[in-house]
Amino acid sequence: MGALEPGSVFAGYTIERLLGVGGMGEVYVARHPRLPRSDAIKVLGAQFTRDESYRRRFEREADLAASLSHPGIVSVHDRGEFDGRLWISLALIDGVDVSALLASSPGGLPNSEVARAITEVADALDYAGARGLVHRDVKPANILLARTGHFLLTDFGIARMGPESSDLTGTGMTIGTIAYASPEQMQGLPVEPRSDQYALAATAFHLLTGAQPFTGTSPVAVIMAHAQQPVPTVRERRPDLAPQVDAVFARAMAKSPQERFATSKEFAAALGHALSLAAPHVPVSPADRLAPTVVNPGAGPSGSAGHPGSSGHPSSPTPLDSAGHPGSPGHSSPPAHHSSPAHPGRPVHPAPIGASPRRTRVPLVFGGVLLAIIVAIGAALGIQAYQRSTAGAEEAARLPRRPVTPVLPALDTRPDQPVWALPEVTGPPGARTLDVQALGGDSDIVLFARTVRVGSADRTEYLEIVDANTGQLVDGTAPIPVDTGDRSLRTCVVSTDHSAVACELSGRTGAVMVADVATSTIVTMLPARGDVLGLTAAGDRFVFLDGPDRPRSPQLRVLGRDGRELAPLSGTDIDATTPSGDARHGIELFGLVGLAFITSGPDASNPLSKWEFRVVRLEDGAEILRRETVEPLDRDTWNVFIDGFVLDDGETRGIYDRNGTKTADLPSGWRPSERPYPTEGGTAETSVPIVIKTDGNKTTYAGVSPRNGIVLWEQQSYSADDKQPERLLFRGVGTLITTYEMSRIVDAYSGEYAISAASPDDCTILGTDGTRIAIARDYGSSGNRLEVWDSEGQVWEITSEHMAVAVGGKIYLGNLRLF
Incomplete structure (x- = not known):
């Protein structure tokens, strides 16, 4: 019997591919017959199965390994014999051998x-x-x-x-x-x-x-x-x-x-x-x-390829x-750092x-004596690498640390008591609260949606404007009843002067509501043409992206604090199309940096028109940069950071601030990293610009100084495809940078790994205190979980019917403020 073919079934497992071949048999990646996972299946060669000594050895391997339960030892799931061949199944390890x-x-x-x-x-x-x-x-x-x-x-x-x-x-x-x-x-x-x-x-x-x-x-x-x-x-x-x-x-x-x-x-x-x-x-x-x-x-x-490990x-x-x-x-x-565990009873994972x-590249030292003669080319390369590392570290030390999201209080200990609990103040007599959820705000004001019901009456939603420090309604305010109709309250923001709030309502089509804080009244309920995306407070106005169904184009719509709709920032015609009939305009809005990026296709009415790329500042609608191109810009042509953006359109390569002023050239050989799509979640802005370069399946990514383009640090990643680089999407949290799937969490200024990469990717990042990260996860019928991770792994967790929310550097769970 030869090697098992992909798609064949062996002992109930569906073979996906051959992973390795060793002296005793083969290792396959195979789909578990019942569970939604792939395991590593180690299959003993038929000639060895017939040898009683080999059979004993193979069975002993499975039995002994199965008796071990340790995070540093690969787990054995099952073993048996099928079609005259012994086999064991083991955990499939995502990694590389030393x-x-x-x-x-x-x-x-x-x-x-x-x-x-x-x-x-x-x-x-x-x-x-x-x-x-x-x-x-x-x-x-x-x-x-x-x-x-x-x-x-x-x-x-x-x-x-x-x-x-x-x-x-x-x-x-x-x-x-x-x-x-x-x-x-x-x-x-x-x-x-x-x-x-x-x-x-x-x-x-x-x-x-x-x-x-x-x-x-x-x-x-x-x-x-x-x-x-x-x-x-x-x-x-x-x-x-x-x-x-x-x-x-x-x-x-x-x-x-x-x-x-x-x-x-x-x-x-x-x-x-x-x-x-x-x-x-x-x-x-x-x-x-x-x-x-x-x-x-x-x-x-190549000579080391012949012995598959028990992990597959x-x-x-x-x-x-x-x-x-x-x-x-x-x-x-x-x-x-091998100190005592900060959390007794939890295993230490460095x-x-x-x-x-x-290790020092230069000077080279042998026997304590400085090597006097160095090959000229090797010395030059060594000194260059040393100076680049030193220059990056020194530049990072000079840069102000710019957190993308507010830094959370210390997360080292699971809270026994909340900071405060929101009191029951909403609704007429006999009203009972069905749900309370924080929807937004800042470090001083948090906006809650409370759903109540009186008897068998329909539900009513209220918006409550709460002092984040005391848990009481802001002085002079009252709960605001919101007629949501077939919509529901979602994200809310507060103006910088705390005079007005705006909330997104979602449904078949969206809407934006503006309420006056002083009078606790709704001053505008503006229906959208499609989905409401990226609602943000920018200066004295609220800006959001109205995304109708294609082929209509999105618009940057603007509401004043008094609820009046102002002229759209983008100046885009929602009905304009390209010669092919597609929507002419595409818009991406980034609220933290306060910029919108508009890509416009050729005008169907003008055969000489080209593609346009524009950058618009949200608080005043100023167009700070415009480029015309023959083709649309790819997703790795530009990205954003907390104070500006990086652009490489083939002709223009540089780092720009929020005024459109070029502050530095991109370092030679580097290009902007691909930014995540809005639907991919997280904060696209990072504390410093992130750039990449690729070589086959290797991607080197780096943080650079926005002031002068000096490379602060470098890290590397490898893809599964030998010829294609890995798709790396970066997002910011505090002064950390994490990849989209959270496999890497590094300090934005040093590149050092900061938090355990074991933290799960199916989560919402709430924030970080600098050494730990808080995430929210939905476990379906098992409830929602607030988890905190550090460099050693998971620190603590809280399970609740509510999903944890971070607002203004504080964490809320239902009607509770935890931090």
Whole structure:
């Protein structure tokens, strides 16, 4: 029986694709027969299934791995035999094995990344060891970096209850990988958890130096080196490391298990401490302290592709995307902080890979002596990289930090009591409240919609203008009854002087209501021609996008605080069409930066007309920029940030402020990142301009200074398609930047990973306190959930019938203000 074909059914699973081939069989991505997910299915070759010793080994792998429940160990879901072939199903891991990181960084990985990887794997090994299990095949290819930023140990394929002889078949055969295996394992002696510690240390040696600790011209030579030769010095290849690092490796890789550290975690802690120490006479540049290190997980050597791990992840450096397709997270990580948990009882998950101090590119140091002669080209490139990193860090330090959304109060602790509860003040006697929801406002005023019913009468909606600090109605105001008809109240905004509020009403067609605060009366109910989008307060007016059905064009409609409709800002004719009969105008409105971007197609009545691109300021309708083009501008031609926009239309490349003034050129080779569609949610504005450049399936993204175009930081990402780059959409929250699916959350000014990428993507971002992020999620019949995440994972949660809402830097839940 050959390889299983996509679409075929095996043991109830529908095969989707082949993931990897190893010495014992194949690994497939397969759809679960009942659950809405794909698993990794490891299928033993038919020739091995007939071999009783192999059968025992395969079954033991599943049973032992299934007994483990640890965040750092890949889970086993099921096992069985089908059509004469044994199989197990495992969690499909979205990530890349560490050998891929080594392939892209042949000189070794940054210290903090190594320290964090070893710490997380050590915790998994000690967990297994405490249960009498020895992995026996710890190596870079069996350590996965998940897209969430966490490391997982894969392939307990030769794990077994210890202590036993490593002679699995009775023939003296050694199965562990000899480049990392302990002397006792390769000599057929009993193995124990400290045998895994040896292999973990050998792996750490490789990660730090880019070279295996022992090499030879034959497997026998390598085995003899492990058994007889002293541990090589790490500092021969890494003179920037402290001497204490060598001492840690000498103990962890001692020939006798009894001379090693008591546990793998003890070894990891000692290594982390030694790596934090400065080496003698090695200068530390500002770039070392401030610049994030970019890990570039590229393709590894072809020779490593033959051994699939138990996670269904091949040992070859083939990264997987969120669906398990080849790709790579391209993550890099902040320094690991291994302090006590801030939340007792919650496991510590150090921050995702990315913002570790960069090893100094220049000057090169050997034996504490400055290298006097450097190849001219290499020196020039090294100095250039160093200056760019330093310049970016220094420029970031000079920039004012511009939060896109108000910074939330500290989210470290789940609140036991609300700040206040909205009192029952609305409606006639006998009225009962059915629902209360915050709809908008600012840091001082929050606007609530309250739905009430008296007896069996129809529902009535009220708009309440509430003091955000006290929870009481603003002095002099009263609840405003709103005749919503077949519509319902949605988003509300308040004018900057607090004299008026405007609310969107949604239904088959939308409407905008304006109410006077002083008199608590509705002064205008303006029907829209279509949907109401982007309602915002801009200066002394309210602006919204009225989007009728095609082929009619949208308009930027304007209402004064007194409710009078003013002339549309865009000057667009809603009935104008292009020669092809399509709507002529398209408009995108960005309320935080206060700009609208209008793309107009050729005029059907004028055969010489071209495409037009205009930028309009919302508070006064000023047209601050106009371009004519032969073709419409693509979505990666421009984007927005909190103080302006970035444009690259082929002729004009630059960063512009809200007045249309060009403040800086785009750095060479970079272009604006694609902005999200309005329907894709979130805040498109970011604290600083975000730019990208692509190379095959690699995307490098960066923050740049709006003042001078200096690149502040860079990070990298890889797509599942070998030839196409990943579609990255960025949005802002506080002074953080997150990708649309929240797989990366970085500081806008340093590029350092700030919050766990494990935070879910099917959510609404409420805000951040700088180190934690609050999100709202809809769990259907199970209710709604307010969740807070930090660099270690989820911190706390609150489940409620209401959806949490953020307004003006505060969080509301129904009639409660929580923060």
